[in-house]
Amino acid sequence: MNPEIVPIHRKESLGEDGMLFVRTEGIVDTMVKIPLLVASMIIVAAIMPIQSSFSSPRTLDLIIYPDGSTHVSTEIDVDPLTTDYELDLFGSTIDNLVAVGENDFLLDTDVLGDSALIETFGSSVIFVEYDIHDLVSKQGKVWTFSLNAPSDFTLLFPKNSVIVGMTGLPINMKIINDKNQLTLSSGDVEINYLFSTPDSTASINSISQPDYITYAIIGGVVATAVIGTIAITRSKQKNVKPIQNEQLDQTTQTETIDTETIFKLKPDIREDDKEIVKFISNNGGQALESELRKKFLQPRTTMWRAVKRLERNGIIEIEKKDLQNLVKIRKNMEEEE
Amino acid sequence: MKTLAIFTILVLVFGTVSTSLVSDAYAQNDPNILLQIAEQADKQIKNQLDRSFGDSVPSDIENLYDQGHKAVESLEESLPDDVKQAREDFLTAMKLFQKISRMTSTYTTEAKVTASDASDRDLKSELNRLDKYFQNLKSISEKQNTGIELYKIQKLFALANEQIDSGDNQEAAKTIEEIKSLIVSIKKHIRDYSSNSASDRVKKFALKQLERIQNILDKANPKIPELEEANSLVKQIETLISEDKISDAKKKFGELNKIIKIIKKSIR
Numbered sequence: 001m002n003p004e005i006v007p008i009h010r011k012e013s014l015g016e017d018g019m020l021f022v023r024t025e026g027i028v029d030t031m032v033k034i035p036l037l038v039a040s041m042i043i044v045a046a047i048m049p050i051q052s053s054f055s056s057p058r059t060l061d062l063i064i065y066p067d068g069s070t071h072v073s074t075e076i077d078v079d080p081l082t083t084d085y086e087l088d089l090f091g092s093t094i095d096n097l098v099a100v101g102e103n104d105f106l107l108d109t110d111v112l113g114d115s116a117l118i119e120t121f122g123s124s125v126i127f128v129e130y131d132i133h134d135l136v137s138k139q140g141k142v143w144t145f146s147l148n149a150p151s152d153f154t155l156l157f158p159k160n161s162v163i164v165g166m167t168g169l170p171i172n173m174k175i176i177n178d179k180n181q182l183t184l185s186s187g188d189v190e191i192n193y194l195f196s197t198p199d200s201t202a203s204i205n206s207i208s209q210p211d212y213i214t215y216a217i218i219g220g221v222v223a224t225a226v227i228g229t230i231a232i233t234r235s236k237q238k239n240v241k242p243i244q245n246e247q248l249d250q251t252t253q254t255e256t257i258d259t260e261t262i263f264k265l266k267p268d269i270r271e272d273d274k275e276i277v278k279f280i281s282n283n284g285g286q287a288l289e290s291e292l293r294k295k296f297l298q299p300r301t302t303m304w305r306a307v308k309r310l311e312r313n314g315i316i317e318i319e320k321k322d323l324q325n326l327v328k329i330r331k332n333m334e335e336e337e
Numbered sequence: 338m339k340t341l342a343i344f345t346i347l348v349l350v351f352g353t354v355s356t357s358l359v360s361d362a363y364a365q366n367d368p369n370i371l372l373q374i375a376e377q378a379d380k381q382i383k384n385q386l387d388r389s390f391g392d393s394v395p396s397d398i399e400n401l402y403d404q405g406h407k408a409v410e411s412l413e414e415s416l417p418d419d420v421k422q423a424r425e426d427f428l429t430a431m432k433l434f435q436k437i438s439r440m441t442s443t444y445t446t447e448a449k450v451t452a453s454d455a456s457d458r459d460l461k462s463e464l465n466r467l468d469k470y471f472q473n474l475k476s477i478s479e480k481q482n483t484g485i486e487l488y489k490i491q492k493l494f495a496l497a498n499e500q501i502d503s504g505d506n507q508e509a510a511k512t513i514e515e516i517k518s519l520i521v522s523i524k525k526h527i528r529d530y531s532s533n534s535a536s537d538r539v540k541k542f543a544l545k546q547l548e549r550i551q552n553i554l555d556k557a558n559p560k561i562p563e564l565e566e567a568n569s570l571v572k573q574i575e576t577l578i579s580e581d582k583i584s585d586a587k588k589k590f591g592e593l594n595k596i597i598k599i600i601k602k603s604i605r
Contacts, residue, residue, distance in 0.1 A: 067459030071469060083546065083590050096470035098524075104480040105538070106524075106531045108587075119587065122542035129473055131466050140442030141385075162381040163374055165435020169424055173370040192435050194381060301418060309413075312373065 058125070060153035064161075066195075068136035068143060069095075073129045080124040087116045090147060091134025100127045146190040156181045157193060165192035262329070266313055272296075273306055277315060280329055289318075289325035368420045371427040375409045378434045389441055398440055405433035460501050460509050467516055468494060474523055483530045490519045539583050543590065547571055550597055557600045567596045 063071040070090075078085045087099075092114045099107040099116070101123035108119040120126055136145050142164070145155070152171065157163070157180045167190045172183040182191075259281045263274060279295055280287045293303045307327055310316045319326045382402060386394050394402070412426035471490065478485050493516050500509035550571060557564055570593040577586040 065459070065462035065466060067462035069462060069466060071466060081546070081549070083542075083587075083594060096466060098470065098473045098477075100473075100477060103538075104477050106474075106477050106527050108528065121539050121587075122545075129469075131470070139439070142438045142442045162377055163431075164378045164381055164385075164438045166374075166431045167428075167435075169427065170370060170374065172367070173374065190435075192438050194385065194438065196381060196384075304417065305413060308369070308416075 057151045057153075060149065060151050061156075062135075062147075062153060063156045064136060064145060064158055066158040068138060069131055069133045070135045070145075071129070071131050073127070075125060075127050078120050078123060078126055080120075080122050083119060083121055085118045085120045085126065087118055087128060088150075089114045089116055089130070089132065091132050093133040095131040095133075097128070097130040101125075141194055142192050143194070144190060144192050146188075148188050149184065149186045151186050152183065153186075154181055154183050155191075158195070160196050161193045162196050163191060163193050166190065262315055266315060269310070269313060269315070273310055276306055276310065277329070280316065280327060285331075286326060286328040288321070289327055292327065368416055368423050371423055372409075372412055372416060375412055375427055375430045378431060379406055379409045382434050382437055385438070385441060398437055401433050401437050401440075405430045405437065408433065460497075460506055460513065463513060464494070464497050464501065464509075464516075467513065467520065471516075471520055471523075474520065474527060477531075478523070478527050481527070481531060483527055485523055485526050485530075487523070490516060490523065493519065539587070540578055543574065543578055543586060546590070547574060550593065553597060553600060558603060561600060561603050563596045563599050567593060567600060570596065 058075040058077055060072070060074045062073075065071065072090065076085075076087070089111070094111055094116075097109055097111060097116060099109045099118045101107045101120060102125055105123075107121075107123070107126065110117045116128075116130075118126060118128070135147055136143055138144070143161075156176060159177075159179050161180070163180065163182075167188070168184060170182045170184055174181045174183075259274075259278050262277055262281075263269070269277070276292060276296065279292065283291075289303060289307055292298070292307070293300065296303065298306070307316065307318065307325070310327075311318055315330060316327050317330050319328060382405070386398065386402060390398075408426045408430035412423050412430060415423035415426055471494070475487055478487070493512055497509050497512040497516065500506075500512060550567075554564065554567055554571070570589055574586050574589045574593065577583075577589060
């Protein structure tokens with residue numbers, strides 16, 4: 001009534017000599033099937049990227065205009081065997097839609113709500129551009145960009161805009177013509193930005209307009225003096241050597257910026273950072289990062305952060321010298337300011 | 338042999354699965370950009386608070402700002418060694434700043450509007466968008482040698498820019514409307530031109546497609562009611578193509594494709 005449960009591997013006892021006999025038909029079967037299995041896996045592996053690539057954007061670039069409308073440009077792989085392709089747009093208020101196929105043929109499009117039917121007629125890649133007014137909203141002074149992106153994308157912000165909130169991590173950031181361009185991952189993204197007023201721009205960058213004029217006048221006077229000196233000297237056919245020295249002196253004078261000027265140009269820098277700048281300046285305008293660590297008795301990371309901070313502020317530049325960081329006070333700081 | 342085969346299978350399985358994993362992976366080029374963005378946001382929020390409230394910043398907002406500022410400091414401390422912590426600090430700071438900017442908006446303002454609702458028209462942005470659109474069309478037109486005259490519209494763009502710069506918005510709006518209607522006619526010209534010059538391409542594609550569709554029809558159950566209509570459309574398309582009536586053929590193709598979808602389902 002209660003038969004003893006015997007594990008399968010114990011049903012057949014081993015022979016006296018302890019040899020294990022294994023049925024070979026199964027292995028032969030498996031060996032015959034393995035090449036088939038491998039072949040089918042190769043096919044699957046080859047097809048999968050093709051399948052996933054159709055209808056997914058190859059590139060996606062967005063530009064936000066100052067009025068909150070957004071320009072979308074995308075390149076999409078499509079099935080060359082179909083006559084048309086239905087593109088999901090990012091909203092329904094669309095303007096200026098252009099779809100171009102291979103060989104730059106303008107493709108016929110029909111926008112219906114938030115999708116566009118594009119007559120691809122054998123194209124395997126299409127380029128679509130359009131303007132959309134649904135991605136950015138404004139509340140008070142805060143502009144909010146939100147998108148559920150189908151792929152990684154770039155987003156170029158308007159000039160003078162400052163990001164003040166975001167829900168995800170950017171992959172990269174670039175500055176293009178004074179505008180911030182972020183590279184972001186696919187999925188839901190929400191970014192808040194504000195337009196900085198002239199006051200805040202001045203406080204962020206510590207720029208004052210009259211400085212430009214002053215520097216331009218000084219530069220102009222110096223340049224005129226140098227040109228005048230050269231002209232007079234040439235006309236008198238004197239030896240040029242002393243003039244060269246004079247020129248060199250002048251350039252070094254203009255190139256070397258004293259610490260007071262730096263602190264005037266960059267009033268926001270921290271007191272401990274000012275000490276570092278003073279030391280570098282007294283050290284002939286350059287110092288190794290290791291020297292700074294020794295001088296200020298700071299750990300490696302703290303000093304690295306301080307140096308990076310000064311680099312970001314545009315006060316110093318970092319060069320590699322014999323596998324060490326050589327920190328130099330920037331010579332063209334005034335010009336840039 | 339067996340080991341090799343199993344190894345190959347494992348590699349293929351990994352290769353197949355890894356494509357889906359890669360898209361979820363997160364790669365950041367330089368963690369310093371987090372600090373740059375956060376510091377910029379911190380400064381902007383501080384300026385915003387100073388301007389909006391002066392010395393009397395509401396305590397709830399001040400608390401949030403303090404937390405956000407601390408998160409930025411912590412982010413700075415975390416770099417370059419602890420990137421994971423830096424990311425957390427960045428998200429914390431940006432979420433707090435986001436909250437502050439929303440709160441300051443509600444203190445000061447009005448309802449939420451989308452860009453399309455905004456009543457005050459930004460003519461410069463509108464002109465820039467139109468220019469981008471026009472540049473696209475111009476590039477297509479030049480590549481296809483359509484010979485369309487673009488001088489007039491280019492002149493209008495320059496005029497609209499001048500009008501906007503001089504503050505003559507009323508005239509600028511009129512010029513922009515003129516540009517829009519010109520762009521519509523340029524696009525129509527290009528489309529007509531490309532549909533003529535592209536007829537060979539479409540013909541080639543259509544004949545290839547008809548061959549493929551015919552194969553599907555041959556396999557279909559002869560009792561399906563749509564089959565007769567499909568066969569008739571195939572013949573009509575062939576005739577239209579032979580007569581060079583490409584745009585009519587395109588329309589018929591649309592109808593045929595719908596029927597083919599139904600027939601395909603019945604084959605399965």
